[in-house]
Amino acid sequence: GESVGLHLPTLSVQEGDNSIINCAYSNSASDYFIWYKQESGKGPQFIIDIRSNMDKRQGQRVTVLLNKTVKHLSLQIAATQPGDSAVYFCAENSGGSNYKLTFGKGTLLTVNP
Amino acid sequence: EAGVAQSPRYKIIEKRQSVAFWCNPISGHATLYWYQQILGQGPKLLIQFQNNGVVDDSQLPKDRFSAERLKGVDSTLKIQPAKLEDSAVYLCASSLVDREYTQYFGPGTRLTVL
Numbered sequence: 766g767e768s769v770g771l772h773l774p775t776l777s778v779q780e781g782d783n784s785i786i787n788c789a790y791s792n793s794a795s796d797y798f799i800w801y802k803q804e805s806g807k808g809p810q811f812i813i814d815i816r817s818n819m820d821k822r823q824g825q826r827v828t829v830l831l832n833k834t835v836k837h838l839s840l841q842i843a844a845t846q847p848g849d850s851a852v853y854f855c856a857e858n859s860g861g862s863n864y865k866l867t868f869g870k871g872t873l874l875t876v877n878p
Numbered sequence: 879e880a881g882v883a884q885s886p887r888y889k890i891i892e893k894r895q896s897v898a899f900w901c902n903p904i905s906g907h908a909t910l911y912w913y914q915q916i917l918g919q920g921p922k923l924l925i926q927f928q929n930n931g932v933v934d935d936s937q938l939p940k941d942r943f944s945a946e947r948l949k950g951v952d953s954t955l956k957i958q959p960a961k962l963e964d965s966a967v968y969l970c971a972s973s974l975v976d977r978e979y980t981q982y983f984g985p986g987t988r989l990t991v992l
Contacts, residue, residue: 773918797979808882808969808983809921854920864978865934868920 773852775873784842786872788855793836795857799866800829800840804851812840812853842874850876880904882984884970890990896958899987903951903972909933911981912945912955913969921969927953928975960991 778784790798796817801809815822815829815838822829828841838855852873856866883902891897903910909928913921924943926933929950938945942961947953957964967986974980 799979806985808971808985810983811980814979856920858979860934863926863933864973865923865926866981868922870918871920 773873777875784845786840788838790857792859797858799856801854884984894959898956901953901970907972908975909973911971915967
């Protein structure tokens with residue numbers, strides 16, 4: 766849902782279900798996108814990336830989809846586990862070869878056992 | 879391989895006081911970044927160094943924030959004087975030159991300004 770002020774969008778799923786986290790990016794010229802996972806008290810951790818010349822990329826249990834027409838990015842996590850509980854951020858590169866990352870606001874994923 | 883180190887992990891100060899944060903990047907990483915992460919938001923880039931030179935400091939509030947990386951390795955970020963709105967987590971990240979698309983983040987320093 767929409768985030769207002771300090772309230773992060775949240776997603777609550779049952780262990781074993783698939784999770785889909787969405788992100789709208791702002792710059793149509795962005796050429797590179799990354800999903801990060803941030804656990805409480807830690808810095809962001811790289812999950813998966815995708816370049817603008819692709820529309821899908823798969824990793825281990827994760828898939829990123831890119832829709833440039835509507836400037837939308839999604840992260841799919843298969844068979845979600847309690848260890849996946851964290852805040853997930855999408856980031857776009859708006860700096861060309863300088864790789865200046867602009868982060869979205871994040872989504873809090875809670876996995877219920 | 880050791881990750882990005884930051885200290886202190888937590889700091890509480892009164893407004894108008896000064897504070898400094900320290901970062902030691904991953905060995906061999908020439909590019910170093912400082913980000914500010916306000917509660918509930920994504921990190922925002924403050925400054926980017928390559929070796930000891932500044933690549934981008936367009937979002938650094940230069941009237942109160944300063945950063946240096948004198949020998950091209952460790953870096954310090956200073957706030958003087960601090961304001962209430964500076965309360966945030968300050969993250970340091972590093973990357974290899976020509977691989978800036980892969981940034982490794984430290985655990986951050988949580989600053990509370992009272």
